[in-house]
Amino acid sequence: MSIRIKLLLLGLFTLVLPWAGCRYAREMESALREGEQTSLLSVAQTIASSLQGRSDLLYRQPPHVEDPETPPATDDDQVAAARREPKPSPYDLRPILLSSQPFLDGYVEEWPQNKTAWRYFARDQHQFGILTGVFERMLYVMLDVRDEHLVFDTLGASPLDPSTFGDRIWIGFEGPDGRERQVFIAATGPGSVTARRIETGEYGQLTAVSEPRILGALQSTPRGYRLELRIPLSMLGERFGVLIDDRDQRGADPVSYGTLRSDDLHTVGRLIVASPELTTYLKQFRQPGLRLAVAAPEGRLLAQVDSLSEAHVFAPERGILAQFYRRFVDRPGTRRVIDSAADIYDRERRQIIGSLQVSQTEDRWLILRDRALTHMLNLTLLVSAIAVTATFIFAASLAVRLSRLRAASESALTREGLVTTFPETDASDELGDVARGFSTLLHRLNEYTGYLRTLAGKLAHEIRTPLTIVRSSLENMESEGVSSSAGVYLERARQGSERLNGILIAMGAASRVEEAISNAERTRFDLVPVVQSAADAYRIAFPERAFATDVPAEAVELEGAPDLVVQMLDKLVDNAVDFSPAGATIILRVRLEQHAAVVEVDNPGPPLSAGTSAHLFESLWQSRTDSDSRPHFGLGLYIVRLIAEFHRGEAAASSLPGDSGARFTIRLAR
Amino acid sequence: MAMKRMVAIVEDEPAIRDNYAAAFTREGYVVRAYANRSQAMTAFASRLPDLAVIDISLEEEPEGGFELCRQLRALSPELPIIFLTARDSELDAVSGLRLGADDFLTKDLSLAHLIARVNALFRRVDALRRPAEASQIVRRGPLTLDAERMQVEWEGQVVLLSLTEFWIVYALARHPGHVKNRQQLMDAANVVLDDNTITSHVKRIRRKFQSIDPKFDAVQTVYGMGYRWVD
Numbered sequence: 001m002s003i004r005i006k007l008l009l010l011g012l013f014t015l016v017l018p019w020a021g022c023r024y025a026r027e028m029e030s031a032l033r034e035g036e037q038t039s040l041l042s043v044a045q046t047i048a049s050s051l052q053g054r055s056d057l058l059y060r061q062p063p064h065v066e067d068p069e070t071p072p073a074t075d076d077d078q079v080a081a082a083r084r085e086p087k088p089s090p091y092d093l094r095p096i097l098l099s100s101q102p103f104l105d106g107y108v109e110e111w112p113q114n115k116t117a118w119r120y121f122a123r124d125q126h127q128f129g130i131l132t133g134v135f136e137r138m139l140y141v142m143l144d145v146r147d148e149h150l151v152f153d154t155l156g157a158s159p160l161d162p163s164t165f166g167d168r169i170w171i172g173f174e175g176p177d178g179r180e181r182q183v184f185i186a187a188t189g190p191g192s193v194t195a196r197r198i199e200t201g202e203y204g205q206l207t208a209v210s211e212p213r214i215l216g217a218l219q220s221t222p223r224g225y226r227l228e229l230r231i232p233l234s235m236l237g238e239r240f241g242v243l244i245d246d247r248d249q250r251g252a253d254p255v256s257y258g259t260l261r262s263d264d265l266h267t268v269g270r271l272i273v274a275s276p277e278l279t280t281y282l283k284q285f286r287q288p289g290l291r292l293a294v295a296a297p298e299g300r301l302l303a304q305v306d307s308l309s310e311a312h313v314f315a316p317e318r319g320i321l322a323q324f325y326r327r328f329v330d331r332p333g334t335r336r337v338i339d340s341a342a343d344i345y346d347r348e349r350r351q352i353i354g355s356l357q358v359s360q361t362e363d364r365w366l367i368l369r370d371r372a373l374t375h376m377l378n379l380t381l382l383v384s385a386i387a388v389t390a391t392f393i394f395a396a397s398l399a400v401r402l403s404r405l406r407a408a409s410e411s412a413l414t415r416e417g418l419v420t421t422f423p424e425t426d427a428s429d430e431l432g433d434v435a436r437g438f439s440t441l442l443h444r445l446n447e448y449t450g451y452l453r454t455l456a457g458k459l460a461h462e463i464r465t466p467l468t469i470v471r472s473s474l475e476n477m478e479s480e481g482v483s484s485s486a487g488v489y490l491e492r493a494r495q496g497s498e499r500l501n502g503i504l505i506a507m508g509a510a511s512r513v514e515e516a517i518s519n520a521e522r523t524r525f526d527l528v529p530v531v532q533s534a535a536d537a538y539r540i541a542f543p544e545r546a547f548a549t550d551v552p553a554e555a556v557e558l559e560g561a562p563d564l565v566v567q568m569l570d571k572l573v574d575n576a577v578d579f580s581p582a583g584a585t586i587i588l589r590v591r592l593e594q595h596a597a598v599v600e601v602d603n604p605g606p607p608l609s610a611g612t613s614a615h616l617f618e619s620l621w622q623s624r625t626d627s628d629s630r631p632h633f634g635l636g637l638y639i640v641r642l643i644a645e646f647h648r649g650e651a652a653a654s655s656l657p658g659d660s661g662a663r664f665t666i667r668l669a670r
Numbered sequence: 671m672a673m674k675r676m677v678a679i680v681e682d683e684p685a686i687r688d689n690y691a692a693a694f695t696r697e698g699y700v701v702r703a704y705a706n707r708s709q710a711m712t713a714f715a716s717r718l719p720d721l722a723v724i725d726i727s728l729e730e731e732p733e734g735g736f737e738l739c740r741q742l743r744a745l746s747p748e749l750p751i752i753f754l755t756a757r758d759s760e761l762d763a764v765s766g767l768r769l770g771a772d773d774f775l776t777k778d779l780s781l782a783h784l785i786a787r788v789n790a791l792f793r794r795v796d797a798l799r800r801p802a803e804a805s806q807i808v809r810r811g812p813l814t815l816d817a818e819r820m821q822v823e824w825e826g827q828v829v830l831l832s833l834t835e836f837w838i839v840y841a842l843a844r845h846p847g848h849v850k851n852r853q854q855l856m857d858a859a860n861v862v863l864d865d866n867t868i869t870s871h872v873k874r875i876r877r878k879f880q881s882i883d884p885k886f887d888a889v890q891t892v893y894g895m896g897y898r899w900v901d
Binding site for chain 2: 461464465467468469471472473475476479480501504512516519529530533534535536537538562563565566569570
C-alpha cells in the first residue's frame with residue numbers, strides 16, 4: 001500500500017467526527033424532548049390552572065355542583081327527578097367535538113365513526129340513536145330512528161291538523177332565558193327540513209312558524225330514517241331533549257319516546273357542551289405545531305385548538321443532505337407528537353371538572369435538531385473533506401518527493417560519475433535529512449570514485465619519475481660499458497623497464513583521451529572514407545585477420561572529430577582482433593538511421609556473456625579471462641564510449657545471432 | 671671544438687639530475703645542475719649556459735620551470751631551452767612553448783634521444799651563425815625547409831616550430847604524398863609519444879602554418895594510417 005493510500009485512510013478517520021455528531025444530535029434530541037416534555041407539562045399545568053374553577057368556560061352552563069346532601073326529589077317520575085338532579089342523568093347529551101362541519105344531508109358518513117358516542121333510547125320495539133356534535137357555534141344532531149313505517153306529513157296540509165300528522169320529531173330545549181321551547185320537524189318527504197315552532201296568536205289561535213335557524217335533512221334508511229339537524233348553540237340553554245312521535249299511519253296515535261317528557265315535552269336531560277368561549281380562550285394559546293384540547297372528566301373532548309399540522313415558522317431543512325442526515329439520526333418508531341396532560345379542578349380543587357391535553361409535534365425540535373445537525377454535519381463533513389484533501393495532498397507531495405528521491409538515487413550513478421546535487425536537500429524535515437544523508441554519501445562516494453578513476457593516471461604519473469631514474473641509470477650503465485655477463489642482466493632490466501613504461505602509457509590512456517576529447521574540435525566530415533581508410537590500415541596492421549567493410553553508397557556526413565572516430569575504431573578493432581580466431585573476418589559496417597550514423601564492428605568468436613554488456617563500456621571493466629603480455633586496464637571500451645558520447649551517441653554491445661560472435665554498435669548523432 | 675659547451679640542468683629529483691649530468695658529461699658537455707629556481711637564477715646571473723634543460727615542477731613550485739624559462743628568456747632570447755616533465759598533458763606543452771621553449775619532452779624519453787636533441791639544438795645554433803647552405807634547403811611550393819638551421823618558412827615567413835614539430839614537418843615534407851604513420855613520425859622526431867600526442871603535435875603544426883596562411887592544407891590525415899604532405 002502506498003503512502004498516499006495509507007494517509008488517505010488515516011484522513012478518513014476524521015469521518016468519526018460526523019458519526020460523533022450524529023450521536024450528539026441524538027442525545028441532544030432526547031434532551032430536547034425531555035425539556036420540551038417538561039415545558040409542555042408546565043404549559044399544560046399553567047393553562048389548566050388558568051382554567052381552574054372556570055366551569056363556566058368549560059361548560060355552557062355550569063353544572064350545578066350542589067350539596068350532595070340535598071334531599072332527592074319526591075317525584076317518582078324518573079324524568080322529573082332527572083330534571084332536578086344535577087348529577088349525570090341518562091338523558092344528558094354530551095356532544096362530541098366535530099373536526100369538520102357536517103353537510104346537512106341526512107347521511108352519517110362525514111360524522112366521526114365513533115360508536116360509543118351514540119346514545120340509544122327505546123320504548124318497546126321502538127328505538128332511536130342520537131349522536132350530537134358541536135362544530136364551532138352550532139350543535140349538530142344525528143338521529144337514527146328505527147321505524148318500520150316511515151310516515152310523512154301530508155304535503156300542503158296544515159302542520160297543525162292532527163289528521164295529517166306523520167312521524168314527527170320534537171326538539172325541546174331551554175332557551176338562553178331559561179324558558180322551555182319546542183320545535184318539531186315534520187317532513188313531507190326525504191330531503192331538507194326546517195323546524196317549526198308552534199306559536200299562540202293574540203287570540204289563542206295556534207300557528208306553526210318556521211324556525212329557519214334550525215335546519216336539517218332527512219333520509220330514509222332500510223330500517224327507518226335518519227335526521228340530521230343543525231341548531232345554533234346560541235338558541236340553546238342548558239337543557240335539551242328529543243322526542244320521537246312514531247306513527248304507523250298518518251293521523252294515528254303516536255308512540256312517543258325520547259328524552260322529553262311526552263306529556264308536556266319538557267326537557268329532562270342536559271346538553272353538556274363546552275362553552276364556545278372555551279375555544280376562544282384556548283385560541284389565545286394557539287401556536288403552530290401545538291394542540292390544546294380540553295376534555296370532560298369522562299374523556300369527551302370539549303374543545304380543542306389544533307395547530308399541529310400548521311406550517312411551522314421554521315422551514316424544515318429540505319436539502320438532500322439534511323434528509324440524508326435525518327435518515328442517519330432518526331430511530332425508527334419514534335413518535336412524532338408529544339403529549340402532556342393536566343387536570344382542571346373546580347374552584348375548591350376538590351373535583352376534576354375536566355382535563356387539558358397539550359400536544360406538540362416533534363417537528364418543532366426536530367427542525368431545531370435538524371438545523372443544528374445539518375450545520376454541524378456540514379461543518380464536520382467539510383472539515384473531514386478538508387482534512388482528507390489536505391492529507392491526500394500532503395501524501396501526494398510526500399510521495400512525489402520520495403519518488404523524486406528514489407529517482408535521484410537510482411540515477412545518481414551516471415556515466416560521468418555520481419550526481420551529488422540531490423533534490424530535497426533544502427527541505428528542513430526528515431526527508432531533507434535523508435536527502436542530505438544521501439547527498440553526503442554520494443559526495444563521499446563520488447570522491448572515492450573520482451579517486452579510483454584518476455588513480456591509474458596518478459599512479460602512472462607517480463611511477464614515471466622512479467622509472468625515469470631506473471631507465472636513465474640503465475642507459476648510463478650501458479654507456480659506461482659493462483661486462484657481457486652483466487650486459488645480459490642490463491638488457492633484462494631494460495626490457496623490464498620498457499614493459500613498465502608500456503603499462504604506464506596504458507594506464508594514462510583514458511585520461512589522455514579525456515583530455516583529447518575536451519580539446520577536440522568538431523568539423524563536418526564524411527564517415528565512409530574514414531572507415532574505409534581505417535580498414536585499409538587494419539588490413540596492414542593485422543594481417544592475420546580479414547577486414548570487410550559494409551558502407552552505404554552515399555556520403556555519411558557527421559559533425560565531430562574524425563581523429564577520435566578512428567581512435568574509437570582502433571579500440572573496437574583491437575578488441576575484435578583479441579576475441580576472434582586467426583583468419584576470421586571482421587566486418588566494419590556503417591549504416592544510416594534517421595538521426596544517427598551507426599558504426600558496427602562484428603567479430604566471430606565467443607559471444608558476450610550475459611550481464612556483461614551493461615558494464616562493458618565502464619571504466620576499469622575487465623572481462624578478459626585470458627592473459628597475454630599486453631597490459632589491459634579495461635579502458636579500451638570506456639574510451640569507445642567516451643568518444644561515442646562526444647558525438648552525442650551511445651555504445652552498445654550484443655552477441656551475434658546464433659552466438660557466433662560479438663557485435664559492437666556505436667550510434668553517432670547526425 | 672674550442673670550448674666545451676655548457677648545459678644547465680634544473681631538476682629537483684637528484685637521481686635523475688645526476689644521471690642526466692653524467693650522460694651529458696660523457697657526451698663532452700660541461701654540466702651545471704641545479705635543484706631549484708633560485709639556485710639556477712643565481713648561477714645564470716653570473717654566467718649563462720649554452721643550453722638549459724628545465725624540469726617544469728621544481729621542489730615547492732609546481733610550475734617553477736615556466737617561471738625560470740621566462741626569466742632565462744629575458745636574459746637571452748637565443749638560448750635553447752628544453753622542457754622536461756613527468757606530466758605529458760597538453761597544457762604543459764602549450765604553456766612551455768608559449769614561453770619560448772625550443773622543445774618539450776617527457777622524462778620517459780631515453781637519454782640517447784635527449785642527447786640527440788641537445789646536439790641538434792647546438793647544431794642549429796651553429797647553423798644560424800653561418801650563412802645558409804643551399805644543399806640543406808628543401809623547397810616545396812611555398813614551403814622552405816632548412817634542415818641545417820631547423821628553420822621553416824612558409825611563403826617567405828618563418829614558422830616558429832619546436833624541434834619535435836620541425837622534425838615531423840621535415841619527415842612529411844621530404845617525401846610529399848607518402849603516408850607517414852605515427853611510428854615513423856616518432857622515429858623522425860626522436861620521441862616516444864602516444865597517438866594522441868602525435869595528433870596534437872600535428873594539430874599544432876597546422877595551426878602555426880595557418881596563422882600565416884589561413885588556407886594552409888598541406889598536412890593531410892590519412893585515417894587509420896598517418897599523415898602525408900600534399901603540395
